[in-house]
Amino acid sequence: MSNIFKKKLVVKGHVLNYELRFRPQKNIIIRIREGQLFISAPEGTPDWEIERAIYRHYEKITIVQNRYEEQSKYELYGSNKWIKIFDKPIPILLEEEMIHARLVNGCLTMHNYWDQEVQLKKIYNFLSQFYKNWFYEVTSQWALKMGVEFKTISLRIMNLKWGVCYPETGKIIFNPKLLHFPASHINYVIVHELAHLNHPNHSTAFWREVERFLPNYRELKAKINQAGL
Structure with missing residues (x-):
């Protein structure tokens, strides 16, 4: 039965927590599963040798961990x-x-x-x-800035859309999965749906109105769509 230890190492001011196992093997093996760092090493391997292996692969480790953290909800x-x-x-x-x-x-x-x-x-x-009241309050604030009026706000799980607007009834539906994102990203979807009250289609005029209130909307749009539903 292998010995398991919880360890940590500070690299460039960043604390790396990892699980260390000693096993009857020849080489040090580094694995990352669900953002967690796991290291298995030959029995009797000194700490300095294990830490040297971590230092050598530090850049790759942080890239994989950061990617997992960004994509995980x-x-x-x-x-x-x-x-x-x-x-x-x-x-x-x-x-x-x-x-x-x-x-x-x-x-x-x-x-x-x-x-x-x-x-x-x-x-x-x-x-x-x-969070329904939060969406209602933030949407109301943006509606006041944009000079538009909506009738109702609701939240519903949707597989293909972050939000839906029905201009003829003034009804707006938001996907609760938006709550995974920073408020700035949610603001983009709110402004997007409110702009549909004046522009039902994704016309040039529609995108101009979105840009008028969110000049960086392209960046926010790319980030939220990249994350996926």
């Missing part, structure tokens, strides 16, 4: 469960008993449904209710 497996809200991971506590979901002191507590698809649906439904 939630983690529902393992001991540390979390979901990103406004681009910040908040812990999730799953309970066996049937309880009402709640978000208190930066921690989301809810029933464990033992099925990721069902769990996510329940999470997004809860977040839709919890």
Whole structure:
């Protein structure tokens, strides 16, 4: 049975946490799974040799870890469960008993449904209710700036759209998955949908209005679309 140790190393001011295992093998092996650093080394390998291997591959390690952090929106497996809200991971506590979901002191507590698809649906439904007022207030602020009026705001899980606007009824629907992103990215979708109240299609005039209120909309649009639904 291999020995397992929790270790850390500071490289260029960055703390690298990693799990070290000693095994009957010839070489030091570095792996990254779900953003976590795992190292297996031959039995008896001194710390300095392991740390030298980390230093040698530091750039590649950070690139892979950063890419994982940027693209990951939630983690529902393992001991540390979390979901990103406004681009910040908040812990999730799953309970066996049937309880009402709640978000208190930066921690989301809810029933464990033992099925990721069902769990996510329940999470997004809860977040839709919890943050509906936030979307309403921010949309109202932008509507005032843009000189437009909407009738209703709702949140609904959608597989292909971040938002939908129905100009004829003044109804706007937002995807609760937007909550994974920074407020600046959400603002782009809000301005985008509000602009549709005056311009139903993606015409030149439509994009001019979006740019008028968000000059950097192209950058925000690219980042949110790159992340994917």
